[in-house]
Amino acid sequence: MSGMLDNPVAVRRVAMDLLARREHGRVELVRKLRQRGAPQELIDSALDRLTEEGLLSEARYLESFVASRGRAGYGPLRIREELAQRGLPRPDIEQALSETGVDWGEQLRELWQRKFAGQLPVDMREKAKQARFLAYRGFSQEQIGRLLRGASLD
Template identity: 65%
Template sequence: MLDTPVSIRRAAMNLLARREHGHVELARKLLLRGADADMIEVELQRLTEDGLLSEQRYLESYIRSRANAGRGPMRIREELTQRGLQRGDVEQALNAADIDWDENMRELWQRRFAGQVVDLKDKAKQSRFLAQRGYEADAVRRLLDKQGWTNAQEFSD
């Protein structure tokens, strides 16, 4: 039971030692462990003032981690807003991230599909996969159209 400011701070610091957390996520975890909501806010404010809790570091860390796992900007944006982060902050962090999303998508596509599009059905399957991972439809279309499969080709056979 987390019933003192010291125990709440210690629990929060233990969580932060494992990985970066956002304010909302950390508060939720502490609530689940039985801490008082008012005491949580006071301690999280202190951690923020001490530089131990940072939304900006959390955003950067999360975006880098998810991008390395093959997730696209649309999916990452949605995940972060569901985690209680402000859309403007998320947009700013995504724009500031030094990630070439097209290259990220191409590398994922290479790993998953060996860089090949066999036919139009295969192209649709690959397109759905990349869209579910959070890549924009135009970027997916550009990548797969470079492989020589356009709608016109299917009808010319």
Template identity: 60%
Template sequence: MAVLETPMAIRKVAMDLLAMREHGRLELKRKLLRKGALPELIDNVLDQLTQDKLLNESRYLESYIRSRANNGYGPLRIQQELLERGINKTEITQALDESGYDWQEQLQMVWERKFGNSPKDLKEKAKQGRFLLYRGFNIGMINKLKKFNIN
């Protein structure tokens, strides 16, 4: 592994990563450390990227939420993943609120795509419920789901 010893080398690698997709500050820092960047230089480079508007947490949040929601994940799962990536809970909550997603409608689409039919018995209903919980939808939303009652 090559050691990135200069701010210019670190900036180039960071910009290459940002060119592929948006990154959060902590996520980018971890990747740079794995690529051999000197820890004492990373923060200054990241500060400069932020100042140059190349690294932007709100843009990252918006992009991440859109991507995960389009893949069928709910707000709780997205929030947990962003917390693991070092994003502040207040910022996450605000970004989720401002995302414009109708999470109940999103849940309905995920359920219809995966199951389509009402559960036949309690066992099947529990299975469907566990899947939707895993996907990040809360129990209140799941209980409001149309056609989620046993036939």
């Protein structure tokens, strides 16, 4: 980007440009603005103002992120870890996961149907392969075990 982020107007403009593309968390915006050369004091004041105006919202970011990753076939364990790595507080993450309205059992079943055509494993090797994939995607061992035994996920 040309020009320096050495004044409040420039920092706010870049932050708003980033927010116009998609929701961001505060930690993520700070990192991106720092990479563009903005000083911390200008970043803090710009983001405080955007938060006051309702343009920057951690709750909206969490809701958007959880819904997006859930639609992409990722489970709550993976989503929880990704959000924690982005610097979001655990209680806020837990609240977003519980309020999202995603049926994680149904998400698991749909992912398994797409990836493995709904074929229960015929041997231990295939069972391990399916379980590894589903665990990598962020589903619990308990849910995976029930699914691969053909039991209900409710």
